[in-house]
Amino acid sequence: MSQAPGAPARSWSIDWTNTLFLGGYHLLLFILLPIYIARYDASADLILGTAALWTLCLLAITMGYHRLYAHKTYRTHPAIEAFLTFFGTLSTQGSIFSWSHDHRIHHRHVDTDLDPYSAPKGFWHSHMLWMLKKRPDINPRVIHDLWERPSLQFQHRHFGSLMVATNVIAWAALWAITGDPVGSFVIGTLLRMFLVHHCTWFINSLAHMWGSQPFSTEHTAVNNFILSVLTFGEGYHNYHHTFAGDYRNGIRWWQFDPAKIVIWTLSKIGLAHDLKRVNHLTIKRRLVAADRHLMMERIEELRHRIDVEAWKRQVEEAAASLTENLNGLKTATDRFQRLRDEKMAEMREARDGKLAEMRSLRDQKMQEMREARDGTIRHMREVRDEEIEALNQRIEELKQAVSEEMEAWKSMVHLVLESPESRLAMVPAAR
Numbered sequence: 001m002s003q004a005p006g007a008p009a010r011s012w013s014i015d016w017t018n019t020l021f022l023g024g025y026h027l028l029l030f031i032l033l034p035i036y037i038a039r040y041d042a043s044a045d046l047i048l049g050t051a052a053l054w055t056l057c058l059l060a061i062t063m064g065y066h067r068l069y070a071h072k073t074y075r076t077h078p079a080i081e082a083f084l085t086f087f088g089t090l091s092t093q094g095s096i097f098s099w100s101h102d103h104r105i106h107h108r109h110v111d112t113d114l115d116p117y118s119a120p121k122g123f124w125h126s127h128m129l130w131m132l133k134k135r136p137d138i139n140p141r142v143i144h145d146l147w148e149r150p151s152l153q154f155q156h157r158h159f160g161s162l163m164v165a166t167n168v169i170a171w172a173a174l175w176a177i178t179g180d181p182v183g184s185f186v187i188g189t190l191l192r193m194f195l196v197h198h199c200t201w202f203i204n205s206l207a208h209m210w211g212s213q214p215f216s217t218e219h220t221a222v223n224n225f226i227l228s229v230l231t232f233g234e235g236y237h238n239y240h241h242t243f244a245g246d247y248r249n250g251i252r253w254w255q256f257d258p259a260k261i262v263i264w265t266l267s268k269i270g271l272a273h274d275l276k277r278v279n280h281l282t283i284k285r286r287l288v289a290a291d292r293h294l295m296m297e298r299i300e301e302l303r304h305r306i307d308v309e310a311w312k313r314q315v316e317e318a319a320a321s322l323t324e325n326l327n328g329l330k331t332a333t334d335r336f337q338r339l340r341d342e343k344m345a346e347m348r349e350a351r352d353g354k355l356a357e358m359r360s361l362r363d364q365k366m367q368e369m370r371e372a373r374d375g376t377i378r379h380m381r382e383v384r385d386e387e388i389e390a391l392n393q394r395i396e397e398l399k400q401a402v403s404e405e406m407e408a409w410k411s412m413v414h415l416v417l418e419s420p421e422s423r424l425a426m427v428p429a430a431r
C-alpha cells in the first residue's frame with residue numbers, strides 16, 4: 001500500500017486493489033449470509049460480539065482516524081492511540097495517512113472537483129464509487145504533521161498485512177468466544193465490515209444531503225441525528241464542516257455524540273489533553289451570520305409582497321448590533337479570563353512561599369529595590385483589580401444586551417423564515 005509521493009495518477013483509471021477488495025467481499029457476504037442464516041442459528045454471543053466489534057471500529061474511526069489524526073482536536077496517551085489504531089486498522093478504511101490526507105482535502109475543497117468525495121457528484125459517487133477510481137498519490141505536505149511519526153509510517157507501509165492480521169485476530173477471538181468459526185467469519189467479519197463501511201460512508205454521502213443546516217449553508221454538510229447514532233457522533237456534520245477544529249460534533253449536552261463523551265472522560269482521568277473546543281460566543285456569532293443569510297434570501301424571494309429594502313435594513317441592523325455585542329462580550333470575557341488566571345497564578349505563587357523567600361533578603365540595597373518594586377507591583381495590582389471589576393460590570397451589561405437582542409433576533413428569524421408569506425407581508429418592517 002505504500003505510495004511514492006509525486007506523479008499524479010490519471011483521473012479515470014480504476015483502482016483495482018480497492019475495486020476487487022470491496023466488490024469481492026460484498027459478493028462473498030451476499031452469497032454466504034443467506035446460506036449461513038438458512039443453515040445455522042446465530043448465537044447471542046455471536047451477535048453481541050459482532051456488535052461490540054462494530055462499536056469499537058466506528059469509535060476508532062470517529063475518535064482516532066477522524067478527530068485525533070485528521071483534525072488534531074485533542075492529544076491522547078500512546079496506549080489509547082495504539083488501541084484506536086488497532087481497531088481503525090480492523091475497520092479496513094486504509095491507513096491513517098491516506099484517510100487523513102483525503103479527509104483534509106475533502107474539508108479544504110468541499111463540494112468541488114478536488115474534493116475526493118464531492119457530494120454534488122451524487123449519492124453513489126460520494127458514498128463509495130470514488131474509492132474505485134485511482135486517487136492521486138499522497139501529498140506529504142497535506143499531512144506533514146503526521147508524516148514523520150514512525151508508528152504511523154509503519155501502519156501505512158504495512159497496511160495490507162496489518163489489515164489482514166487484525167481481522168484474523170478478531171475472527172479468532174470471536175471464534176474462541178462463540179465456538180462458531182463460520183458465524184465468526186460471515187457475521188463477525190464480513191457483515192461487521194459491511195456495516196462499519198457503510199455507516200462511515202454515510203457521512204460522505206447522506207451527511208451532505210439529508211438534514212438541517214443551522215451553522216452554514218456555504219457547504220452541503222448537514223446535521224442529522226440518525227447518522228449520529230450510526231457513527232457514534234459524526235452526524236452533526238454541518239457543525240463539523242463549520243468548526244472542524246472542535247473535538248465535539250454535537251455541541252449541546254443532549255446531542256448524541258458518544259465520541260465526545262469518551263474523549264472528555266479520558267481527559268478527566270489524565271489519558272487525553274489539549275481538547276480543542278470553539279468558544280460558545282464564536283458559535284453564536286456564526287449562527288447569527290447563518291440566520292442573516294437565510295433571512296436575506298427569504299426576503300428576496302418575497303420581493304413582490306413586502307418592502308424588501310426596509311426588511312433588509314432591519315435584519316442588517318439587528319445582525320450588526322448583535323454581532324458587535326457578541327464580539328465585545330468575547331473580548332471582555334477573554335481579557336477577564338486572562339487577568340483572573342494571572343491573579344490566581346500569583347496567589348498560588350505567594351502561597352508556595354516564593355514571596356516569603358524574597359522577604360528574607362537582608363541586604364539594604366535589595367531591601368530598597370524590593371520596596372520600590374513592591375510599590376510598582378502593588379500599583380499594577382490595584383490597576384488590574386480595578387480592570388477586573390470594570391470588566392465584570394461590562395460583561396454583565398453585554399450579557400444583558402446580548403440576551404435581549406437574541407430574543408428579538410429569534411422572533412425576527414421566526415417571523416421571516418417560518419411565518420406564511422401573507423403574515424409577513426402584513427407586518428411592517430421598521431419598528
Ligand SMILES: [Zn+2]
Pocket residue numbers: 106203204208221237241
Ligand atoms: Zn464532509
Ligand SMILES: [Zn+2]
Pocket residue numbers: 066070071103107240244
Ligand atoms: Zn472532518
